[in-house]
Amino acid sequence: DVKVTQSSRYLVKRTGEKVFLECVQDMDHENMFWYRQDPGLGLRLIYFSYDVKMKEKGDIPEGYSVSREKKERFSLILESASTNQTSMYLCATSQGIETQYFGPGTRLLVL
Amino acid sequence: RKEVEQDPGPFNVPEGATVAFNCTYSNSASQSFFWYRQDCRKEPKLLMSVYSSGNEDGRFTAQLNRASQYISLLIRDSKLSDSATYLCVVNVYNNNDMRFGAGTRLTVKP
Numbered sequence: 001d002v003k004v005t006q007s008s009r010y011l012v013k014r015t016g017e018k019v020f021l022e023c024v025q026d027m028d029h030e031n032m033f034w035y036r037q038d039p040g041l042g043l044r045l046i047y048f049s050y051d052v053k054m055k056e057k058g059d060i061p062e063g064y065s066v067s068r069e070k071k072e073r074f075s076l077i078l079e080s081a082s083t084n085q086t087s088m089y090l091c092a093t094s095q096g097i098e099t100q101y102f103g104p105g106t107r108l109l110v111l
Numbered sequence: 112r113k114e115v116e117q118d119p120g121p122f123n124v125p126e127g128a129t130v131a132f133n134c135t136y137s138n139s140a141s142q143s144f145f146w147y148r149q150d151c152r153k154e155p156k157l158l159m160s161v162y163s164s165g166n167e168d169g170r171f172t173a174q175l176n177r178a179s180q181y182i183s184l185l186i187r188d189s190k191l192s193d194s195a196t197y198l199c200v201v202n203v204y205n206n207n208d209m210r211f212g213a214g215t216r217l218t219v220k221p
Contacts, residue, residue, distance in 0.1 A: 031207055040119070042198070042213035043155070050207065090154060097143070097207060102154035 003027070004103035006091055012109045019078040021106050023091030029101075031094045032074035034058075034066060036087040037105075043090065049074055081110045114138060115201050117212035125220055128189045132215045134199030135181045144175055144182050147198040149214065155198055158184075189219045 007022035023032065031050050035043040035058075045058030047066040055066050063085060067075045078085055086109050092100040117134045124130050136144075144161035159166065161173040161182050172185040182201075186193055199212035 033207070035211075040213055042115070043211040045208075048207055094207065097202065099145075099157045100209065102156070104154050 004091060004093055004101055006089075006103040006106050008106050009104060010107050010109075012111065013078075013081045014111055015080075015082055017078075017081050017110075019081050019108065019110075021076040021078075021089055021091075021108070023074045023076070023103055025072055025074075025093040025101075027093065027095070027101075028071065029093040029095045030071075031096075032068065033092040033094075033100065034064075034074065034076045035090045035092065036060070037090055038087050046076065081108075083110050086110045113212075114203075114210045115199055115212040117197075117199050117215045119213060120216040122215065122217045123220060124189055124217070126189055126191060128219075129185065129187050130189055130217060131183055131185045132197055132199075132217075133181050133183050134212055134215075135179075136199075136201045136210070137180070138201070138203050139177075139180060141180075141201045141203050143202040144173075145200040145202075145209075146171075146173055146182075146184050147200055147211075149196045149198055151195075155211075158197070186217075189217075191219050191221065193217060194219045 003026045033048040034046045049055045049068040065077045089106045091103040094100045146158040147155040148158045149155040165174040170187045196214040198214045201210045
């Protein structure tokens, strides 16, 4: 069974803070993704990575950066959190182009 | 126009009912299609892939209509446990670029 864990389920931060969200997977999957999910908008891809130290921008990368130093770990960084980054953040992994497996999500509130 | 569009619902149906959801996609080059299920405050999980010939998994049937660019999900004999949001997902170029619909919420009532 694939296990994808995220560092926090709930997070409250202040505007301007630097925020780190971590995702860890235990299945040796090549691909890892960060999405945000907002009501009425569905999941939108922020960044993805297909290998260690490799990253590709998704649809909404502005205000975010990522880091993948090890295969099992993919971090999302909000350089300077803003209120419009309040959202549910979901990490996912996949092997090839098959099923994506999601972590439990992090609900981030930026005040 | 959104790349993947779904009726947001909510669909409220009694136990035992048959319910169908449609999803339309805008890019005719789309290659693969999926339905995911997301329970309240949980992560999405794959329900089923959608094949050109249509496919069935127990009470669930998925169909693809490439000419009209839509996919459908039919749930027969609805159970209370089917209550969830159903996400339509389209992979345009058979790569990692999955496009998610906003989801259709289903509530099955006793």
